[in-house]
Amino acid sequence: MRNLPVLISGVLLGLFGVLGAGLVGLSHEGTAERIARNEREALLHQLHVLVPEEQIDNDMLSDVIEVSAPDALGAEKTLVYIGRRGGQPVAAVLSPVITQGYSGPIQMIVAIQTDGRLAGVRVLSHRETPGLGDKIEVERSDWILGFAGKSLLQPAPSAWQVKRDGGAFDQFTGATITPRAIVGGVRAALEYFGEHKLRLFDREQPQGEKTNG
């Protein structure tokens, strides 16, 4: 049996493979539910910052519609969360991806009320330059809060640009590209909402909530 050592090694290696996979499998089993809940809660928390819990009575995470508008919203598929109260739509939260930033895609959520005014805008993730472009984060600057209450009527569509381009929105010292991209992205989201508002809101209630009320 010249091959015995090789065989033993092979079996041992296989054994460790099984052990390792078992450990990973067990910890996955033990944590999967909690991880899913964490992610759900984190997203729901983000949504409720823009569309406060008191204003709606539905579960926005399950009242969701998938749209495809790569030109206006950046990605092939974009999720739109709908907030309703008593069955009546209150706001839609679009989740566009902006690709005109300084480095890499910028993921955002844009909450728009039924009257077309912005409930608010937040950046979920980005890779803009630290110290310059990252003022779009609400933790670092109040700039992003300035969108609340604005619409395509106020300011006028032509003013939906940064000040350097003749618009109504501030740019940052040393960084124009990032705020320009955000302003353009929010404007595109508002325009998309204006064109597709009825289709976004007018649909069957999710299961278990089919009321007229």
Added chain:
Amino acid sequence: MDDGYRNIVLGGLWNNNQALVALLGLCPLLAVSNTLINGLGLGLATTLVLVLSNVSVSTIRHWVRPEIRLPVFVLIIASFVTTVELVMNAYFHGLYKVLGIFIPLIVTNCAIIGRAEAFASRNPIPRALVDGLSIGIGFTLALVVLGGGRELVGQGTLFDGAQLMFGETARSWRWTISEDYPGALLAILPPGAFLGLGMMIALKNIIDKRLSRREKTPAAHAEPVSV
């Protein structure tokens, strides 16, 4: 503590500090050291993996044939890292969001397989445990100092994001130099990590030189006095 353990601890913390002397694990070290809390988080995760892998490698050291020891070590380390990643995602979700993409990098941290091969596979379990802990803490300290330094120079704060790790009460730990600190981009971007690490290595060498000089000088003076 006998001399053996003393040497292991001192080696891990200072003489053989993986970040400052062995220069191992630089990829995660440089990538994640932009704030103190990030450095601490990755350091603790690395320490946990180091201890787990050192102990298991030491436990099986008599059964694993030499020709398959490296793949076995890699299997062990990868399983532990994945487990740590899952547990972190489940119980420290905020921190996981910040460090998440760097946790798998622990697998590529040569310091861990380096200790498994150079130490744990040749030493009994208690010694391997102490070694893993010391090396891990030494690595964590280097990460915390580098992260703290970059955070202080780069954005003028310390303990930014502490709430991700220690809960909401830690939000108030955040310390700011002054509200209108202009920030220094260089320190936050990758070059800042290289510069900072270089300065830390230089500082360590200076201290070592001073220490060895001091050891020599008294010895020279002591000679004539000795009876």
